[in-house]
Amino acid sequence: MSSDLLDALTALEKQKGISRDVLVEAIEAALVTAYKRNFNQAQNVRVDLNLDKGTMKVYSRKDVVDEVEDDRLEISLEDARRINPAYELEDIVEEEVTPRDFGRIAAQTAKQVVTQRVREAERGLIYEEYVDREDDIVNGIVERLDARNLYVGLGKVEAVLPAGEQISTETYQPHDRIKVYITKVERTSRGPQVFVSRTHPGLLRRLFEVEVPEIYEGIVEIKSIAREAGDRSKISVHTNNEEVDPVGSCVGARGARVQSISNELNGEKIDIVEWSEDPVIFVANALSPSKVIDVQVNEEDRSTTVVVPDYQLSLAIGKRGQNARLAAKLTGWKIDIKSETDARELGIYPRAFDETQVEAEGQLDEELALNDPYFVEDEASTEFEEETIDLYSDDED
Template sequence: MAVTTANRLELLQVADAVAREKSIDPEIVMEALEEAIQRTAKVTYGAEHMIRAEIDRKSGDISIWRLRETVDEIEDAATQISLDEAREMNPDAQLGDLISEPLPPIDFGRVSAQSAKQIIFQKVRDAERDRQYDEYKDRVGEIINGLVKRVEHGNVMVDLGRAEAILRRDELLPRETFRPGDRVRAYIYDVRRENRGPQIFLSRTHPRFMAMLFAQEVPEVYDGVIEIKAVARDPGSRAKIAVISHDSSIDPVGACVGMRGSRVQAVVNELQGEKIDIIPHTSDPASFIVSALAPADVMKVVLDEDQNRIEVVVPDDQLSLAIGRRGQNVRLASQLSGWDIDILTEEEESERRQTEFRERSEMFIAALDVDEMIAQLLVAEGFDSVEEVAYSPLEDLEEIEGFDRDVAEELSSRAQEHLQRLEEAMDEKRRELGVDDDIAAIEKLTPAMLVKLGEAGVKTLDDLGDFASEELVTDADAPLREFDLSVDDANEIIMAARAHWFADEEEETAESDKNEESPAV
């Protein structure tokens, strides 16, 4: 196939048509054509030559040149030219310049034309993939509509018009089926650049899909007057959504429900009948979790902020309602709030409270050598440990009904004596385990911690200094994991154990310097 004058303009028209059809820059198509011509020219004139092809963007004229570098001494005649010869072509030529020589036009044979076609196809396909990736990478988080193109092993391939996306079977609602030609609405949750082209991943189970559906159905959500704070879903079955209004005159729940439930029903229909609980969001976690557990009634909540857990007490007849079928209600409430939720009935909570009361009373009776009444009074007033009795102000003990100053002083004294005996016992055990006194001198280590270290085989400063902070306090087998120590505390302990390393180094350096300064004898 020869590129003649008759079809030069047609070449430009074809390039422009391909660019429009693939929605890519026409310049990319022209560059692909130029590369195809260059490769064909190398087949004709020899692969050892540096050849450049150029297509005039207005006329379609094709120019082909051979390029050679200007050098002092020629080593490769195919790619190099002497300075004298170069100046015959261009008087201003300098060493290192590239000298171009026009080459005759070439005819595209069948093999060359096929090769050029493959190059152009590859370039256009790469450009199309780049265009698709650039177009959709910034659309993550949007809802998109498409047509089902085909279904492969349960995965749905969706035609988006300018690209193809995949809706994997684990991102479909349960019992949901699609056929080629069906319209589908889904959420773009990821776009990846891969070797086989950009991969656009869709989901109908993602929590944000529900949030975006409400934004489409509720103008106040779209405008930002109502904010969706959290969504928890059991796809296809039930969901909970927490909303808050930034305008005190607008009820966020009512706005999302709509007149006679029209707005929420539109979302329910899109999600194949998934039931949706709309809950007002509050900054108070206890109140929020009580609302999230609806329709169950809650009698009492107890927060443990350190463990991010909340204990909920419900009437005996409300337990199954609070937990939900297969734990669905409490699981969704936990996902929505971000708290771990433990649910107890009133009877279970009462039994547990009585057990804790009895165990603490027995602990005080044994530790302080007091009668049951005094021990129960301490527990009833909220004292949980011997340490609290030992180090609480005497005034706090005096305020307990039936206690006077003498009783308060005696209880405090007995508590301190008990702790002293425990400490001495721990210290004795530490010595039996062979833990050095140098470790015991580290400020943040208690006798109980020293015993744990000894049981773990940590007996010298060097043993302790070899630890990393996570190995000491946070890892599953960390010897001090059970104690309330932060990573910063662990770092302080470890650095204190390593202090003698640096002291030894300084002494060695000082001794070395002293020996160097001493005159030779």
């Protein structure tokens, strides 16, 4: 048994990375419990498992005392010195008590311990692998669905995609291949539990890092993301390299890069705008593809009043207020949109942006907005109610 066990432990050490010494200690501890249980013994014992010599012995351990109260645990100094004159008080006397048929029990116990430790080690390795991949994307295969969750196979572990993290416009079937974003990894009694998402803004960020080399290399930085998963998203980008166009880098030739990401997200529309530390410019950019005439900023409550041409009010608002709502989330500023006519009636006299500045800051005119592959115009109408609309809230009409 010792030779076979030695070979097995050596193989496990190479394949699973589990130290042989750790396994031997675990087996010895389990054999102590097995000895007490199977032979109805209550004394302290120690098991010595020597795989190199092929020996296994059980030793009772007794404390050397002046007066013995429990002879299963203690031995008098006089009796101890009959065994070895060198014993002193508080020493421990060991005596071999290996049962004749202990080998069968030992083999069974060793098998159970090794199996358990291998399982624990594998779980630990899987946990360590995936806990380091939190906030990253992985490829998975849809394995099964139930009433609440979708289960995605990641190879060594099955991840949970909760209903709230699924894109409402997507349908999933077993064996479908999808990209998911790891949001959390937990250690449980049944092994590591991995939770993933298809709606998290981090998924969009990681997809751009994969698709756009300038982002991966740090030349272009994603400053903020606002996402309504499955429908539309906005991202703001920035670079300190004057020779690099951050928006163009993300769009790619003929929109190839952003289109690839949109396809991965089941056709989700993605607006890419240039970030600016000036809230006037940033808010105007964020409302693309609508043209903006004026942005007035209130620093105290981080709010802005935006004036747009009358015929572009619906475009600025977006269907069910989506464009303005996403712009507010992207910038972190409240946005109150007014048509030019309403603004003048209320005593707000907008100053028109210089056309050169508008173009330089990424403001697209209506024709460009309709033709550009990464800007998709909402179903806008030139008809609108003449009223002031606060679109920072998420309430939809």
